[in-house]
Amino acid sequence: xxxxxxxxxxxxxxxxxxxxxxxxxxxxxxxxxxxxxxxxxxxxxxxxxxxxxxxxxxxxxxxxxxxxxxxxxxxxxxxxxxxxxxxxxxxxxxxxxxxxxxxxxxxxxxxxxxxxxxxxxxxxxxxxxxxxxxxxxxxxxxxxxxxxxxxxxxxxxxxxxxxxxxxxxxxxxxxxxxxxxxxxxxxxxxxxxxxxxxxxxxxxxxxxxxxxxxxxxxxxxxxxxxxxxxxxxxxxxxxxxxxxxxxxxxxxxxxxxxxxxxxxxxxxxxxxxxxxxxxxxxxxxxxxxxxxxxxxxxxxxxxxxxxxxxxxxxxxxxxxxxxxxxxxxxxxxxxxxxxxxxxxxxxxxxxxxxxxxxxxxxxxxxxxxxxxxxxxxxxxxxxxxxxxxxxxxxxxxxxxxxxxxxxxxxxxxxxxxxxxxxxxxxxxxxxxxxxxxxxxxxxxxxxxxxxxxxxxxxxxxxxxxxxxxxxxxxxxxxxxxxxxxxxxxxxxxx
Amino acid sequence: xxxxxxxxxxxxxxxxxxxxxxxxxxxxxxxxxxxxxxxxxxxxxxxxxxxxxxxxxxxxxxxxxxxxxxxxxxxxxxxxxxxxxxxxxxxxxxxxxxxxxxxxxxxxxxxxxxxxxxx
Amino acid sequence: xxxxxxxxxxxxxxxxxxxxxxxxxxxxxxxxxxxxxxxxxxxxxxxxxxxxxxxxxxxxxxxxxxxxxxxxxxxxxxxxxxxxxxxxxxxxxxxxxxxxxxxxxxxxxxxxxxxxxxxxxxxxxxxxxxxxxxxxxxxxxxxxxxxxxxxxxxxxxxxxxxxxxxxxxxxxxxxxxxxxxxxxxxxxxxxxxxxxxxxxxxxxxxxxxxxxxxxxxxxxxxx
Numbered sequence: 021x022x023x024x025x026x027x028x029x030x031x032x033x034x035x036x037x038x039x040x041x042x043x044x045x046x047x048x049x050x051x052x053x054x055x056x057x058x059x060x061x062x063x064x065x066x067x068x069x070x071x072x073x074x075x076x077x078x079x080x081x082x083x084x085x086x087x088x089x090x091x092x093x094x095x096x097x098x099x100x101x102x103x104x105x106x107x108x109x110x111x112x113x114x115x116x117x118x119x120x121x122x123x124x125x126x127x128x129x130x131x132x133x134x135x136x137x138x139x140x141x142x143x144x145x146x147x148x149x150x151x152x153x154x155x156x157x158x159x160x161x162x163x164x165x166x167x168x169x170x171x172x173x174x175x176x177x178x179x180x181x182x183x184x185x186x187x188x189x190x191x192x193x194x195x196x197x198x199x200x201x202x203x204x205x206x207x208x209x210x211x212x213x214x215x216x217x218x219x220x221x222x223x224x225x226x227x228x229x230x231x232x233x234x235x236x237x238x239x240x241x242x243x244x245x246x247x248x249x250x251x252x253x254x255x256x257x258x259x260x261x262x263x264x265x266x267x268x269x270x271x272x273x274x275x276x277x278x279x280x281x282x283x284x285x286x287x288x289x290x291x292x293x294x295x296x297x298x299x300x301x302x303x304x305x306x307x308x309x310x311x312x313x314x315x316x317x318x319x320x321x322x323x324x325x326x327x328x329x330x331x332x333x334x335x336x337x338x339x340x341x342x343x344x345x346x347x348x349x350x351x352x353x354x355x356x357x358x359x360x361x362x363x364x365x366x367x368x369x370x371x372x373x374x375x376x377x378x379x380x381x382x383x384x385x386x387x388x389x390x391x392x393x394x395x396x397x398x399x400x401x402x403x404x405x406x407x408x409x410x411x412x413x414x415x416x417x418x419x420x421x422x423x424x425x426x427x428x429x430x431x432x433x434x435x436x437x438x439x440x441x442x443x444x445x446x447x448x449x450x451x452x453x454x455x456x457x458x459x460x461x462x463x464x465x466x467x468x469x470x471x472x473x474x475x476x477x478x479x480x481x482x483x484x485x486x487x488x489x490x491x492x493x494x495x496x497x498x499x500x501x502x503x504x505x506x507x508x509x510x511x512x513x514x
Numbered sequence: 515x516x517x518x519x520x521x522x523x524x525x526x527x528x529x530x531x532x533x534x535x536x537x538x539x540x541x542x543x544x545x546x547x548x549x550x551x552x553x554x555x556x557x558x559x560x561x562x563x564x565x566x567x568x569x570x571x572x573x574x575x576x577x578x579x580x581x582x583x584x585x586x587x588x589x590x591x592x593x594x595x596x597x598x599x600x601x602x603x604x605x606x607x608x609x610x611x612x613x614x615x616x617x618x619x620x621x622x623x624x625x626x627x628x629x630x631x632x633x
Numbered sequence: 634x635x636x637x638x639x640x641x642x643x644x645x646x647x648x649x650x651x652x653x654x655x656x657x658x659x660x661x662x663x664x665x666x667x668x669x670x671x672x673x674x675x676x677x678x679x680x681x682x683x684x685x686x687x688x689x690x691x692x693x694x695x696x697x698x699x700x701x702x703x704x705x706x707x708x709x710x711x712x713x714x715x716x717x718x719x720x721x722x723x724x725x726x727x728x729x730x731x732x733x734x735x736x737x738x739x740x741x742x743x744x745x746x747x748x749x750x751x752x753x754x755x756x757x758x759x760x761x762x763x764x765x766x767x768x769x770x771x772x773x774x775x776x777x778x779x780x781x782x783x784x785x786x787x788x789x790x791x792x793x794x795x796x797x798x799x800x801x802x803x804x805x806x807x808x809x810x811x812x813x814x815x816x817x818x819x820x821x822x823x824x825x826x827x828x829x830x831x832x833x834x835x836x837x838x839x840x841x842x843x844x845x846x847x848x849x850x851x852x853x854x855x856x
Contacts, residue, residue, distance in 0.1 A: 524654050532647055540635065540636050574671060575684075575755075576824070577755070589667055589684045592687075593684055596688060596759075603703065604705060604707075607707075607850045608706055608713065614714065615713055615714070618717065
């Protein structure tokens with residue numbers, strides 16, 4: 021037993037948590053060590069998740085906590101989707117932590133690194149847990165640490181954005197708690213598999229209201245259309261490392277939570293059509309708002325909003341192909357958007373301005389960063405040979421396969437949005453490369469800033485050229501994500 | 515009157531939530547909005563406790579022998595409320611900290627006078 | 634106008650929610666999982682307070698998350714208020730009654746808080762409640778002596794140690810019992826102070842940690 025303890029998936033949550041708790045003491049011994057702690061935690065998570073991936077592809081692992089069988093204690097459901105997200109979180113977290121070593125210099129540095137690690141731990145907890153209230157607790161960990169981190173710069177915009185985010189976000193979580201109360205009142209249990217097993221025995225409007233509450237609550241974090249007023253402010257005024265994490269991870273976790281609840285708990289298939297339409301509306305509004313922005317980080321933030329719409333659309337197609345495409349698009353967006361935010365973070369850091377006009381001719385002054393920025397942009401638009409191409413293609417194919425007129429119209433709208441996206445991104449690239457620079461001097465980039473960006477760029481190209489590497493994993497994940505009956509069977513039968 | 519008698523608990527819980535939401539939507543003072551947030555959370559906590567209640571139930575503590583487990587109220591919602599209260603404390607502390615900083619920047623807590631904040 | 638619109642909107646929403654709620658029977662027994670806790674909780678954990686048993690054992694992982702959230706709240710406040718200069722307003726020194734009263738009450742409040750979290754598995758109360766009582770003791774000492782400060786370093790060490798030890802106990806459970814946070818210690822006789830396995834131990838840790846964190850939050854907001 022002792023020999024297998026180190027590969028228990030609960031360590032994915034507990035080890036970073038323990039490191040974060042221990043950080044103040046390490047900080048007392050040596051202050052410089054603190055900034056390496058997130059790297060340590062994420063390195064551990066990445067190794068363990070990669071190790072677990074082949075195992076969970078065959079059989080998802082159920083981890084009971086406190087020694088009792090589900091539903092009597094909290095259990096973790098470690099399936100391929102969870103591990104896939106956990107790999108993404110730890111990968112992006114690791115790279116962003118490396119970037120943060122030299123990037124974060126002002127302010128409460130020690131506390132920044134603690135909150136950073138806790139944010140990522142919360143995200144990992146959400147994707148692994150199999151208990152609805154535990155999901156809520158981890159969701160709060162994610163949210164509260166992101167409220168604090170958005171305000172990290174302590175400038176006017178940051179504090180304002182954080183206040184706005186806090187009020188909307190905590191209202192959202194209040195709704196989730198209310199929804200959990202409804203579910204508990206109806207079923208007397210909090211285990212997701214247990215609720216899913218009994219959901220057909222109850223037919224009442226309370227169920228529908230609970231679902232609406234869940235969608236609204238998680239929707240605030242996932243930036244679904246009417247609930248996303250906080251997103252552009254928060255993403256653009258946070259420090260760039262945090263913007264990368266928020267855009268790359270936090271909002272996807274919101275989407276994961278919505279669809280985990282919808283796929284596993286509730287069986288209303290009719291809601292998916294509504295969500296698909298909302299997704300496309302979010303996409304169009306996001307892209308159109310991004311078109312008008314003059315602030316580079318706001319452009320990226322609105323573009324994130326648009327991409328969320330695309331992912332919601334893909335996941336609401338309601339077929340295994342669609343879910344697989346949606347998961348693929350999540351990977352695309354995580355990699356590309358963190359790459360873009362990290363690149364922009366460096367540009368803003370050196371030019372000291374977020375206006376598009378200040379980027380004039382940066383292609384000559386920092387060629388490597390501009391090249392990587394271009395890769396990220398092309399991948400988001402969906403040009404081959406980058407990762408965005410196969411993922412967008414698979415969404416379109418999945419939509420066409422359903423053969424419904426509604427989805428056909430929505431796909432046309434989606435292509436239209438892609439065109440808008442292309443136009444404003446090409447404008448930025450034109451500014452980067454074809455405008456005369458103000459000054460001739462070149463910037464020297466420190467290695468710790470360059471390394472994560474290069475790795476992300478390489479991943480984007482590599483997966484873009486060999487999408488087959490991921491396809492099998494994605495299909496299997498989508499199958500398990502979608503299949504409610506096997507979820508119940510795995511939790512209780514194993 | 516009968517209606518009131520049978521539903522007074524739900525009216526209490528949802529009334530608190532209602533007041534809180536109304537304050538968040540309408541009041542212009544940031545502190546009042548934060549108080550509204552506290553109201554909403556309190557209402558939800560009350561709702562959770564009500565769900566776990568059993569008529570004539572006792573506290574789920576076996577402090578002396580011979581207590582009947584069938585007559586005890588549900589312990590799980592109480593545990594949930596404990597968690598929810600702690601979460602609420604963290605959120606409110608952070609919100610007040612942010613309000614202090616906002617006041618430092620703008621010398622006002624009226625959200626209409628704070629630029630960029632569209633509520 | 635805005636007021637009326639939001640009022641009407643809220644009324645509509647709440648009428649909808651009310652009809653949904655009326656589906657949930659009030660005051661009836663509708664437990665499924667908690668029946669198991671009530672019937673077997675004492676046997677399985679040795680703690681006579683079932684709520685404590687649920688909080689620390691069956692749903693112990695939630696409590697770990699809860700501790701983390703409070704921790705985040707404290708650090709987040711530190712991030713937000715970092716470098717916030719106090720105006721150097723001269724604080725009026727409190728009256729003699731407050732001064733003497735706080736000196737007199739402080740040790741008793743502390744003692745009461747400790748009593749609450751040590752008896753968390755036997756009677757109502759527990760680590761969070763006890764921690765809050767301890768923090769109120771620090772609040773009253775702050776009111777009595779506004780110039781006096783407890784060291785921030787001390788608070789950090791206490792909260793950090795509390796969290797780390799909680800996780801170490803959990804990991805010990807994983808190592809020895811095969812499950813994270815499993816109750817590895819002997820259960821003892823029900824209704825005595827030393828019973829319930831790891832539960833009182835965890836509650837003491839939580840109590841100290843919560844007390845330190847809330848005291849820290851109070852001091853930060855007071856400045």
